[in-house]
Amino acid sequence: MRVAMIGTGYVGLVSGACFADFGHEVTCVDKDQGKIAALERGEMPIYEPGLNELVAVNARAGRLKFTTELASAVKAADAVFIAVGTPSRRGDGHADLSFVYAAAREIAGALDGFTVVITKSTVPVGTGDEVERIIREARTGCDCAVVSNPEFLREGAAIRDFKHPDRIVVGSTDQRARAVMTELYRPLYLNRSPILFTDRRTAELIKYAANAFLATKITFINEIADLAEKVGADVQEIARGIGLDNRIGSKFLHAGPGFGGSCLPKDTLALLKTGLDNAAPLRVVETVVAVNDARKRAMARKVAHALGGELRGKTIAVLGLTFKPNTDDMRESPSIPLITALQDMGAKVRVYDPAGMEQAKAHIGDVAFCRDAYSCAEGASALVIVTEWEQFRALDFARLKDVMERPVLVDLRNIYRPEEAARHGFAYESVGRARKV
Numbered sequence: 001m002r003v004a005m006i007g008t009g010y011v012g013l014v015s016g017a018c019f020a021d022f023g024h025e026v027t028c029v030d031k032d033q034g035k036i037a038a039l040e041r042g043e044m045p046i047y048e049p050g051l052n053e054l055v056a057v058n059a060r061a062g063r064l065k066f067t068t069e070l071a072s073a074v075k076a077a078d079a080v081f082i083a084v085g086t087p088s089r090r091g092d093g094h095a096d097l098s099f100v101y102a103a104a105r106e107i108a109g110a111l112d113g114f115t116v117v118i119t120k121s122t123v124p125v126g127t128g129d130e131v132e133r134i135i136r137e138a139r140t141g142c143d144c145a146v147v148s149n150p151e152f153l154r155e156g157a158a159i160r161d162f163k164h165p166d167r168i169v170v171g172s173t174d175q176r177a178r179a180v181m182t183e184l185y186r187p188l189y190l191n192r193s194p195i196l197f198t199d200r201r202t203a204e205l206i207k208y209a210a211n212a213f214l215a216t217k218i219t220f221i222n223e224i225a226d227l228a229e230k231v232g233a234d235v236q237e238i239a240r241g242i243g244l245d246n247r248i249g250s251k252f253l254h255a256g257p258g259f260g261g262s263c264l265p266k267d268t269l270a271l272l273k274t275g276l277d278n279a280a281p282l283r284v285v286e287t288v289v290a291v292n293d294a295r296k297r298a299m300a301r302k303v304a305h306a307l308g309g310e311l312r313g314k315t316i317a318v319l320g321l322t323f324k325p326n327t328d329d330m331r332e333s334p335s336i337p338l339i340t341a342l343q344d345m346g347a348k349v350r351v352y353d354p355a356g357m358e359q360a361k362a363h364i365g366d367v368a369f370c371r372d373a374y375s376c377a378e379g380a381s382a383l384v385i386v387t388e389w390e391q392f393r394a395l396d397f398a399r400l401k402d403v404m405e406r407p408v409l410v411d412l413r414n415i416y417r418p419e420e421a422a423r424h425g426f427a428y429e430s431v432g433r434a435r436k437v
């Protein structure tokens with residue numbers, strides 16, 4: 001099949017490269033000329049493990065092309081995916097659909113022959129109706145079908161997730177469109193990833209319901225962690241104890257500094273707006289959002305607590321800036337409000353991240369960017385682990401102790417055991433584990 005992917009970001013580039021790897025002919029379109037020029041030189045605009053090789057192989061085979069020319073890519077395509085951003089709209093938290101609608105208008109002008117237009121971006125329920133209205137208004141009598149096909153990949157494991165999804169959701173009642181979607185995803189279907197066919201509105205809501213549920217699960221275990229600290233229990237054992245129950249499941253039960261990233265924060269907010277607009281308020285999700293917001297600054301108080309309550313004039317080293325490991329994505333990372341709160345309390349902040357340093361520069365200021373974990377720790381009164389990158393899992397404690405002003409470790413991802421830190425002479429704070437040392 002010939003595929004045009006409109007928007008070559010985290011989702012569009014990974015999806016485009018994977019579809020090409022399945023044998024389809026894919027053209028990835030982006031209006032960002034710098035991004036397309038870099039891709040044509042073989043340089044990845046994002047950090048995603050395995051992406052470089054996947055893009056190189058398929059570009060070499062002639063199945064994956066990059067362009068800023070939307071019209072020619074759409075004209076030639078059987079399937080056109082919209083994978084542009086849908087950030088939170090400034091001011092009210094609604095999803096900003098201006099990129100989606102602009103793409104729909106451009107696509108409408110270029111359609112040629114029966115084409116399936118697929119919204120892969122995360123969009124509020126009813127957006128597919130509006131995309132279809134825009135296209136039909138611009139091209140009366142156009143032979144096309146508008147489908148919802150939300151994406152569930154996770155940054156950091158995006159290729160694996162795309163190629164081995166738990167499910168593929170296709171929202172359309174049009175039989176021709178369903179046939180095209182089945183053909184596009186055939187290799188996965190053969191691998192037994194279930195395709196769930198629904199109507200379009202249901203597919204749109206599945207995506208938001210999934211993300212809101214995941215955000216709820218994280219927030220639930222975070223609150224249990226706070227209680228565990230107060231009553232002398234261990235949240236990791238609680239997570240295991242409840243996660244082994246199949247009805248609950250063990251995933252997304254890691255207590256930490258609160259959820260962030262490019263999806264959960266904006267998608268929970270957008271879902272709340274949809275609920276209010278439809279007189280079906282989602283009280284559970286409202287609470288999840290509020291609890292999570294409060295949590296990020298509360299983590300700075302945890303750091304202060306580890307140092308006797310006072311941060312003024314102290315140097316704090318922060319390890320990990322991205323919202324999770326194996327990505328360079330800084331959008332809504334918990335590290336951002338944490339660092340601001342530390343600075344508000346008078347601390348000087350040194351930071352290090354294995355992949356997110358460049359992106360971080362747009363989000364945090366007045367910090368010292370360091371070249372590795374050990375230079376970051378120099379002169380610090382506390383070392384705070386915010387993102388659980390593999391390279392932070394086996395830090396050389398003796399080396400850290402040599403360069404730090406005080407051996408204090410605040411482990412917001414529970415990657416060390418309290419006894420281990422104590423053995424190395426570190427005062428240790430973590431999340432949801434009563435202080436035994």
Ligand SMILES: NC(=O)c1ccc[n+]([C@@H]2O[C@H](COP(=O)([O-])OP(=O)(O)OC[C@H]3O[C@@H](n4cnc5c(N)ncnc54)[C@H](O)[C@@H]3O)[C@@H](O)[C@H]2O)c1
Binds near residue numbers: 006032084152153
């Ligand atoms: N990032 C994730 O992990 C993830 C996972 C699942 C779903 N999603 C959803 O997928 C969508 C895309 O997310 P992302 O993280 O890939 O965004 P992104 O910001 O990384 O990429 C969007 C790209 O679209 C381009 N673009 C915007 N308007 C365009 C137009 N008219 N023509 C061509 N290109 C255009 C931008 O230049 C940008 O490169 C969002 O709705 C998001 O919620 C993201």
